[in-house]
Amino acid sequence: MAAIKPSISVEYAGNATILSFTDEKILEEKDIKALQESIMSVIEQAERVNLILDFGNVRFLSSAVLGLLIRISKRIYERDGQLRLCNINPKIYEIFKITRLTKTFDIYNDVEEASEGLSQPN
């Protein structure tokens, strides 16, 4: 079976849908578009979703991915869901700090911490 890149894995735990990026680099425009389609379909599977994005494997991304995250967050908040990011490596976190997206996104150390206090999704 051909590998689909970029790959994501989805796990349902308690009140959260945990989506992990499995690639180290998220760069190419076509990959980012494919990611957007995959993530949007996860969001739209439920009326309301608590989505945790796990960046544990990600070592490099560009501003195009930040744009993707903004689009995802808008869609989630339109549907009264919650978005939390976690496991962001220090170099990637620096990109969030420079762009002040640390103010926009809820960022946690790990999945466990990000899962705390999420309300019941519909």
Next chain:
Amino acid sequence: MTSKAPINCSIVVDSKPSAVVEVYKQILPKLEENNFAKDDIFAVHLTLEEAFLNAVKHGNKMDPAKKVKIDYSIESDKVAISITDEGTGFEPESVADPRFGEGLYEPGGRGLLLMNSYMDVVKYNENGNTVYMVRYKEKPHLTEKQSQTQFSSEAGPCQQNQ
């Protein structure tokens, strides 16, 4: 084969987003060979992604007939990169700061901010279709003269994976 500084190269690639891979696969290994730190390599990689995509999308307007020219020089203490598109240019001052107001919630507009943050010198030519950037291994107190460093007129074409 290793390439020791000083290196002066000029390459021209197709104006399509995926062509940036040719560019960084040529430049980043040379930075490693010349003992640039991982942080420097990360910074140059990120900057190449942002500047090249700007050239293809905003400069050349995704016109596949156009090209992007990359000049780079690697010296023992710094790397300098210049990216030129065939567009009509832009005024960097006219780009809104994405860290404030509505910009914080816009999907785009962060490329220039990242370039300015990760490189020690970022300058544009008068037409606004060439961006010139420098990253130093160690951060010197930049004088106007240092930041004016230009590429050698003897820069030659480079092969991939030298």
